[in-house]
Amino acid sequence: MQKPCNSIHANVASGSLFIPMPITKCIRGACCVVFALILYPFSSIAPSVNGKALEPAAPIRYSIVSIIHGDGEYAYHDSSGDEHAADEDALLKAKTVATQNPNAEVFIFHEIPQKHFLIFFPLRDGEFYYYRGGRLIDSESYRRYQDSFRFAPEIELYDRFHVEEQGGCVRLFLYFGHEIPEFAGYGYDESHPERIFTVNDLAEGLKHITHDSAKFDLVVLGTCYNGTPRTIESLAPYAQYIVASPENLHLSYFDLSPLEHLETSLQSGGIAAFAKNFAQNAFDKLTKEVETAITVAVYDVDKTKPFLHYARKDYERTMTTLATFTNVQPESIAHCDCAENTAYGFKGMNDGVEIFYRAPQFGRAKSIQNHSGWECWKDKVWQTTNRQLLENAQK
Amino acid sequence: MKGTTMSDHKMSVHKISGLILVILSVSFFSGNAQAAEKIQGYFNSAAREVKATADPVQKREILNNEFQSVSNALNVIESMPQTSASDRAGLERYQSAIKDNQNELNGTNGYASVPDGQLNAFSNYVVQNMEQADETITISVVTLLLIIIVVILIAR
Numbered sequence: 280m281q282k283p284c285n286s287i288h289a290n291v292a293s294g295s296l297f298i299p300m301p302i303t304k305c306i307r308g309a310c311c312v313v314f315a316l317i318l319y320p321f322s323s324i325a326p327s328v329n330g331k332a333l334e335p336a337a338p339i340r341y342s343i344v345s346i347i348h349g350d351g352e353y354a355y356h357d358s359s360g361d362e363h364a365a366d367e368d369a370l371l372k373a374k375t376v377a378t379q380n381p382n383a384e385v386f387i388f389h390e391i392p393q394k395h396f397l398i399f400f401p402l403r404d405g406e407f408y409y410y411r412g413g414r415l416i417d418s419e420s421y422r423r424y425q426d427s428f429r430f431a432p433e434i435e436l437y438d439r440f441h442v443e444e445q446g447g448c449v450r451l452f453l454y455f456g457h458e459i460p461e462f463a464g465y466g467y468d469e470s471h472p473e474r475i476f477t478v479n480d481l482a483e484g485l486k487h488i489t490h491d492s493a494k495f496d497l498v499v500l501g502t503c504y505n506g507t508p509r510t511i512e513s514l515a516p517y518a519q520y521i522v523a524s525p526e527n528l529h530l531s532y533f534d535l536s537p538l539e540h541l542e543t544s545l546q547s548g549g550i551a552a553f554a555k556n557f558a559q560n561a562f563d564k565l566t567k568e569v570e571t572a573i574t575v576a577v578y579d580v581d582k583t584k585p586f587l588h589y590a591r592k593d594y595e596r597t598m599t600t601l602a603t604f605t606n607v608q609p610e611s612i613a614h615c616d617c618a619e620n621t622a623y624g625f626k627g628m629n630d631g632v633e634i635f636y637r638a639p640q641f642g643r644a645k646s647i648q649n650h651s652g653w654e655c656w657k658d659k660v661w662q663t664t665n666r667q668l669l670e671n672a673q674k
Numbered sequence: 675m676k677g678t679t680m681s682d683h684k685m686s687v688h689k690i691s692g693l694i695l696v697i698l699s700v701s702f703f704s705g706n707a708q709a710a711e712k713i714q715g716y717f718n719s720a721a722r723e724v725k726a727t728a729d730p731v732q733k734r735e736i737l738n739n740e741f742q743s744v745s746n747a748l749n750v751i752e753s754m755p756q757t758s759a760s761d762r763a764g765l766e767r768y769q770s771a772i773k774d775n776q777n778e779l780n781g782t783n784g785y786a787s788v789p790d791g792q793l794n795a796f797s798n799y800v801v802q803n804m805e806q807a808d809e810t811i812t813i814s815v816v817t818l819l820l821i822i823i824v825v826i827l828i829a830r
Contacts, residue, residue: 356718570799641799
């Protein structure tokens with residue numbers, strides 16, 4: 280006769296513990312559940328809602344993709360002295376944009392530092408949010424960089440949820456983070472310094488999202504020093520307009536409030552006027568908070584092509600030289616306004632570029648009153664005189 | 675010196691060693707980002723002190739002391755034989771940025787002195803300038819931590 284589940288007989292004489300079979304099954308089941316719960320955070324793909332099964336209440340007229348890089352140093356202090364995390368601020372604003380647009384689908388990817396469970400088990404290092412019609416449809420964590428292609432996991436999530444666009448859908452892409460390297464690219468992710476991330480990887484990501492068809496109407500780079508001939512030319516096949524900062528963009532900050540009600544803000548003037556308004560708004564907000572230099576540029580990609588073609592040869596030559604310094608972080612090599620270098624003197628240099636510039640309020644650069652809108656690397660003269668510094672850094 | 679015993683000296687050395695060990699061991703898991711945040715916090719604290727006082731003489735003293743403390747710490751670290759060549763290059767750039775701020779504050783090396791009415795804005799500029807410098811100057815975690823430790827010790 281089978282003993283009841285709740286009875287346990289201890290055989291003291293033999294030193295063994297006899298547990299009835301139903302209880303062992305319960306224990307095994309419980310162990311499996313606990314084991315599965317422990318392993319769940321480490322699995323690659325998390326279960327999620329099939330977004331395609333949900334039909335939007337309102338037609339989708341806007342598609343916004345935001346990638347927010349947080350795997351690095353993003354702490355800053357505002358003018359009141361309060362500390363902020365720039366990536367968390369950007370995430371909050373991106374979510375606000377998502378909830379304020381009933382006619383948009385919004386993808387938000389937040390790249391966070393890799394943490395570990397019990398030191399050895401890596402946890403997921405990406406957070407994904409999908410909004411449609413102003414509502415959060417799905418949120419899940421995912422594992423970044425599973426493939427040789429940096430944005431493969433993000434593209435997979437995008438393809439899973441993306442609604443097939445009707446005609447006239449406005450497409451926006453925003454990237455927030457530190458300066459995207461144009462060469463080398465090691466150490467961009469603090470959790471994985473062996474990984475490479477360059478402008479080429481971002482371009483490849485945009486290529487996969489656009490599927491080689493319609494370009495993004497607007498690409499916004501909330502990064503420092505990416506208003507360069509190389510970066511703009513790399514992204515040109517995938518964007519009609521680009522907003523970027525040729526110099527240091529304090530806090531990787533672009534105010535996103537113009538995106539909050541796209542039905543209103545995109546009504547008059549189309550995407551060109553919107554891009555200009557976006558840049559002007561960001562510039563105005565920064566001038567109230569920041570004492571360092573502010574440069575925000577809007578690039579009409581088609582109109583910049585003659586200058587990009589002209590500048591390509593000299594820019595590539597400089598980059599080839601700099602790329603030989605493999606142990607030097609690109610951000611440690613000085614930038615300059617392309618206009619300072621006569622090699623880039625071109626009559627149509629300013630065609631297609633609208634620049635919002637304010638000099639720093641202190642420092643040697645206080646007297647510089649304008650900027651061409653194009654940022655270059657310091658020229659060969661600088662490289663030669665600072666060769667010793669660069670060679671020391673290589674050791 | 676009267677009142678100072680050998681055991682007091684040993685205790686002080688032990689305290690410093692303990693402080694170094696705690697900071698290094700905690701920051702081992704924290705990484706570069708948290709180390710750099712600590713240095714930014716130091717500049718930010720000085721900026722808060724500047725804005726909290728109305729006296730321009732005191733404001734200048736706070737800023738000059740801040741620059742001097744960090745500059746002295748950087749000199750100490752730079753002179754250590756175990757500091758790598760690449761870190762030395764980063765430290766020199768840091769020194770250069772701080773020295774430039776100090777020159778502007780005091781009106782030396784071709785600068786006009788920062789007017790009294792702009793000292794608050796200048797303290798914000800220093801914080802922002804140093805936060806931006808963190809993005810362009812690469813220094814290893816250990817060296818960053820050493821800077822923090824020496825700054826703390828100098829400030830006592």
